[in-house]
Amino acid sequence: MKRYWKNNRLILAAALVLSVISSALTAGISVLLREVVDAAAAKQAAVFGKLCIFTVIYILLICGTSFFSSVTAKFLTGRIIREYRRDVFRGIMGRRPSRYYQENTADYISALTNDMKLIEENYIIALLNSFELIVMLAATLVILVLLSPLVTALLMATFLLMLLIPSLIGRYLEKRQTQVSRQMAVFTEKLKDLLSGYEILKSYSRTEDANDCFQIENETETRVKFRAARLFALNEGISDTLSVLSVAVVLFTSAWLVLIGRISTGTLLALVQLSSTFTAPIIMLMQNLPKVRSVKSVIARLNDYADSGEAEQAGQGIPTFEHEVELKHISFSYDENTPVLSDVSMRFEKGKKYAVMGPSGCGKSTLLKLMTGCFEGYGGSILYDGRELNTLNPDRIAGIASLIHQNVYLFNWSVRENILLHEDFSVQELEEAVKKSGVSGFLSEKENGLDYMAGENGSLLSGGQRQRIALARALIRRTPLVILDEGTSALDRETAHEIESRLLEDEEITLITITHNPDPELITRYDRVYQMGMG
Numbered sequence: 001m002k003r004y005w006k007n008n009r010l011i012l013a014a015a016l017v018l019s020v021i022s023s024a025l026t027a028g029i030s031v032l033l034r035e036v037v038d039a040a041a042a043k044q045a046a047v048f049g050k051l052c053i054f055t056v057i058y059i060l061l062i063c064g065t066s067f068f069s070s071v072t073a074k075f076l077t078g079r080i081i082r083e084y085r086r087d088v089f090r091g092i093m094g095r096r097p098s099r100y101y102q103e104n105t106a107d108y109i110s111a112l113t114n115d116m117k118l119i120e121e122n123y124i125i126a127l128l129n130s131f132e133l134i135v136m137l138a139a140t141l142v143i144l145v146l147l148s149p150l151v152t153a154l155l156m157a158t159f160l161l162m163l164l165i166p167s168l169i170g171r172y173l174e175k176r177q178t179q180v181s182r183q184m185a186v187f188t189e190k191l192k193d194l195l196s197g198y199e200i201l202k203s204y205s206r207t208e209d210a211n212d213c214f215q216i217e218n219e220t221e222t223r224v225k226f227r228a229a230r231l232f233a234l235n236e237g238i239s240d241t242l243s244v245l246s247v248a249v250v251l252f253t254s255a256w257l258v259l260i261g262r263i264s265t266g267t268l269l270a271l272v273q274l275s276s277t278f279t280a281p282i283i284m285l286m287q288n289l290p291k292v293r294s295v296k297s298v299i300a301r302l303n304d305y306a307d308s309g310e311a312e313q314a315g316q317g318i319p320t321f322e323h324e325v326e327l328k329h330i331s332f333s334y335d336e337n338t339p340v341l342s343d344v345s346m347r348f349e350k351g352k353k354y355a356v357m358g359p360s361g362c363g364k365s366t367l368l369k370l371m372t373g374c375f376e377g378y379g380g381s382i383l384y385d386g387r388e389l390n391t392l393n394p395d396r397i398a399g400i401a402s403l404i405h406q407n408v409y410l411f412n413w414s415v416r417e418n419i420l421l422h423e424d425f426s427v428q429e430l431e432e433a434v435k436k437s438g439v440s441g442f443l444s445e446k447e448n449g450l451d452y453m454a455g456e457n458g459s460l461l462s463g464g465q466r467q468r469i470a471l472a473r474a475l476i477r478r479t480p481l482v483i484l485d486e487g488t489s490a491l492d493r494e495t496a497h498e499i500e501s502r503l504l505e506d507e508e509i510t511l512i513t514i515t516h517n518p519d520p521e522l523i524t525r526y527d528r529v530y531q532m533g534m535g
């Protein structure tokens with residue numbers, strides 16, 4: 001987190017200076033109060049008049065500095081959160097797939113929304129606030145000592161007592177806040193799951209069950225939040241009591257000092273006023289410091305996200321595919337107990353066409369994901385032109401191989417942007433990809449053609465249309481290696497045949513097709529068919 005304060009040091013400096021001025025001016029009101037009361041008591045009308053004008057100017061000054069101090073603090077908070085969120089998002093996106101899928105997308109969403117809000121409120125704002133309060137406390141202390149050392153000593157005693165509380169409660173609050181953050185992630189995850197499954201729940205008449213499911217999470221979240229809030233309330237209750245106590249101590253001591261003629265009525269009023277500008281910041285500090293402490297673990301988790309992208313870059317070599325990709329004696333398992341692949345070897349030569357077949361669950365997709373650098377930790381070797389994949393930069397594999405998954409993801413963008421993914425391609429390249437992938441076959445039905453919006457995860461398109469867009473997305477990039485993982489399974493036989501046939505004709509691409517139902521006419525055109533078995 002320190003780096004974000006550093007990155008914005010000029011704005012931070014401005015916010016701190018403004019907050020020092022604003023706090024000192026607020027503390028100074030008590031002196032003004034004493035002068036006004038004493039002038040009135042001594043019936044000094046001329047002095048009283050001057051003090052009235054001075055007070056108006058003084059109040060305007062407080063208003064101005066307090067406004068600018070607050071605006072600067074908010075600006076600073078916004079910038080820090082913006083930069084932090086950017087880094088956390090980058091870190092998440094930079095994760096290798098194997099690590100990315102260890103957590104649920106809802107965890108990431110919760111980190112970037114709920115947790116960021118916690119950090120904004122309970123850390124950044126609380127810290128800036130605490131600084132202002134400390135300055136106000138220091139300014140008040142100086143004035144207090146000058147007015148009455150005895151009252152100052154009594155206030156200091158209650159101050160020490162007040163400081164003791166947050167340090168006792170803070171540890172428990174941190175634990176509770178971590179529970180809240182975790183529960184919010186679970187809540188987001190369940191919510192996302194239920195809303196994504198809307199269609200299934202409706203068609204099986206399970207919406208009532210979904211309501212119950214939601215209600216359970218809703219209640220759990222409320223309970224966990226309330227447990228944390230209860231502890232915050234205890235903290236606030238104790239500090240409020242101590243504050244009332246300290247005001248009473250100051251009032252009675254000052255009144256006694258007036259009785260014995262040691263101070264004036266104006267000083268009494270100033271002392272009472274000062275006691276509240278002394279205790280109010282302490283109460284707020286007591287409430288702020290545990291808050292700051294409570295989000296420590298949340299910050300640690302987000303830092304882990306932010307740093308994970310950089311830490312996970314494996315090899316730095318640039319992969320090439322001039323001759324072949326070879327998989328030698330590959331073995332792999334997602335967990336230690338269930339091997340998915342054992343001793344699988346395949347060789348893919350540039351420009352040739354390959355089909356990979358085998359029973360469902362035998363590891364065909366896993367093998368090709370390994371080949372494109374999605375997972376590490378495999379046995380054997382994957383060689384791009386003789387160079388081991390582990391020594392190569394996995395991000396650069398995308399420039400060589402396009403993997404068209406069985407489950408296509410479409411953004412809620414136009415068909416055009418779903419193909420381009422905001423990358424620059426010429427009109428001719430786009431037209432060619434649209435034709436080759438079969439997208440052109442359904443575009444004529446859509447009023448606005450390529451500008452047709454796909455909807456949330458392509459909900460406004462059919463499964464086959466989605467697959468064709470995914471194919472166009474890969475073909476426009478003209479990667480030398482195209483891997484179709486059941487990439488035409490949602491298409492009618494005729495369209496699938498047409499597309500596959502076009503891909504087989506293209507001499508520039510090396511095609512690897514994973515298929516359960518090979519087209520009998522086309523399978524003979526493959527250079528080699530690899531048959532995989534279970535385990």
Ligand SMILES: Nc1ncnc2c1ncn2[C@@H]1O[C@H](COP(=O)(O)OP(=O)(O)OP(=O)(O)O)[C@@H](O)[C@H]1O
Pocket residue numbers: 101334335340358359360361362363364365366367
């Ligand atoms: N991310 C994952 N984490 C854990 N296990 C996984 C993961 N992905 C796949 N598996 C498991 O690995 C095994 C192989 O899956 P894979 O998808 O590679 O098979 P497949 O041959 O492509 O199957 P299909 O033909 O049905 O698509 C399956 O038992 C599957 O449950």
